[in-house]
Amino acid sequence: MAVVKEFTLPDLGEGLTEAEIVRWLVEVGEVVAIDQPVVEVETAKAVVEVPCPYGGVVTARFGEEGDSLAVGRPLVTVAVGSGVGAGPDLGPADGSAPGGEPGAGEGSGNVLVGYGTAAATARRRNRVRAVSAAAGHAVAAPAAPAPGATALAPAPAAPEPAAAPAPVPAAPQASDAGPVAVISPLVRRLARENGLDLRALAGSGPEGLILRADVERALAGDTTLAPAAAPAATAPGTAAPQVAGAGADRGVERIALRGIRGAVAEKLTRSRREIPDATCWVDADATELLATRAAMNTALSAAGGATIPVLALFARIVTAALARHPELNATVDTARSEIVRLPAVHLGFAAQTDRGLVVPVVRDAHARTTAGLAAEIRRLTDAARGGTLTPADLTGGTFTLNNYGVFGVDGSTPIINHPEAAMLGVGRITPKPWVHQGELAVRQVVQLSFTFDHRVCDGGTAGGFLRFVADCVENPAVLLATV
Structure with missing residues (x-):
């Protein structure tokens, strides 16, 4: 006899407590293999597929696309046991209670979102419906589905010597006659x-x-x-409750702050609440930097290599500036009233996607060459646009580089990416009148803005950092002198 096991939304790590259902990858009645992804969810960090550690027939799904589920809430229930459906990887039942540890052959236990699973070698979509009465097996009933769950109606059980278990309940009946x-x-x-x-x-x-x-x-x-429900009667002498969408509220659109948008809102609010930030800025002549980039890309193209984007050059400059001013590669431990200086530079860079703003992190940026930085930035940018970034790609940053020049604006006052201590903003590079070698000329000018946590340093350090960045932009040979 098969046993129904309940698979709950696993702990997503990095302090995440909920996820929004983006797309179901399986249907009720479908046979799934061990570690087969069953749902795509959007967390505050990324959009990821959740693999189920059990192999068997899906008997119920909990939640609709667009719903948010808390960690520990049911995702699906799966009938586990030989004979419950056609398909591989259906381990034998051991009689364990739903939600317990899977036994040998029943599940892998690999449910960490965003990092894949050990046994997932293929993503099969076996559209096989639940076994009929002729199969000679009944499915043990799970607890009644929560409201909004999609459940599998039971097939009649074949006669057996023992009393047949209760059938799998159908979905809630109230106004629920079909999808x-x-x-x-x-x-x-x-x-x-x-x-x-x-x-x-x-x-x-x-x-x-x-x-x-x-x-x-x-x-x-x-x-x-x-x-959906008639409003309660209004007591005499009290004002009637205002109905959403009526009167002055008509046409008002409310958008829930959750998922990536909610995470960004929470982080920016916390940054402004906790960090005493200050901003300084400077204009720099980027003409020589662009000329250096053009020469580098000409040589790389002739050798069959990938070109270097401007962002990679700024990333290289930032790592050199942080080597001179390590107090800015830090965070503040408010509980212990300590400044924590960090040995490695994990450089985040802001990337705009269809799902909102994300900040992928280039790990160990201080140890990478300019070409290595360019390759990693390109990989992370492609993953961000494709929605395939993992939580590991989006966490652990120590300093952020924000190129808002791609939006065609000159300047901004960056908000620090909590719990980091600083952020460098880069505006558009555009032709402007500039005094060059004592004469007025048209040069390629960029505005650099730098926001820093005033707890970790004073204005002299921040000014020194920004001035070094500007010097490297105006004269890239300065950067070579620091290598």
């Missing part, structure tokens, strides 16, 4: 936040698909709307 014709998580969220029952709406999309416009029309008072 809702909604694809977009945004539509589900909009309806949920305004107390709308999507099953009461007639979708205007293909094959009755419910669109965002349908929900907005319902909020505007369309008679096809049936509210």
Whole structure:
């Protein structure tokens, strides 16, 4: 007889306590292999696939796309045991309770998100439905699914000498006669936040698909709307509660601060709350830096090598500046009232993606050549745009480089990436009038802005750091003299 095991959202590490469901990778009734990814989730750090440590038939999914789940909440339940479905890696049942440690052949235990699993050698999608009564096995029933769970209706059990276990319960019955014709998580969220029952709406999309416009029309008072629950009667002499989407609130859009956006908001707020920051800036003539880059790329292209982006040159300059001013590669331990200077430079750089701002980290940047920095920045940028960054790629930074010049702006006042001690901002490099060798000329000018934690150093140190960076930009030979 098979045993149903419950797989919960694992501890994601790095202080993360929840994740948002982006996309389900398996259906109820599908046979899954050990360590096969079952869901794609977005944490505050990255979008990752979660592998299930059990092999068997998926009997229930918990949560819809767009929902947030806390660590420790159920993700899926899986019927484990020989004969529950066609497919490999279905280990024998041992009678252990759901959520317990997997036995030999039942699960790997490898559930750390973002780092892969040891036994996952292929990602199979075996669309095999649950076993019929002729298979001669029944599935032990899990606890009743939480509201919003998608459950597998049970197949009739074959006659056995012992009493048959209870069947797997169906999904909650209230207004739940089949799936809702909604694809977009945004539509589900909009309806949920305004107390709308999507099953009461007639979708205007293909094959009755419910669109965002349908929900907005319902909020505007369309008679096809049936509210999820009738409002409680208002007591005499009290004001009626304001209904979301009615009156002055009509057209207002509310966006939950969670996932990557929520993590950025929390970190920036904490930075401004805890760090007494100060900013200084300087304009620098980047004409010689661009000429040096052009000469380097010409030589690299002739040799069949990859070119060097401007960001990699600034990364190399920053590592040299931190070697001269190590007090800025630090953090503050507020609990012990100590400044902690760090031996290695793990350089973060801001990258804008479709999912929001992320800061990948180049590990041991101080030990890399300019070409090595360029290669790692290119790898991390591609991963950020593809949504494949792991938590390890996004944590552990000691200093951040922010190239906001890509947005076509000259200057900014960076907010320190807590718990770091400083950030260098680089504006666009653009032609401007400049006094060069005593004469007015058109030169390629860049504005550099530097925000620092005033607890770790005074203005003299910060000014010295920024001036060294500007000197290297204006005369790259200064950088060679420090190697």
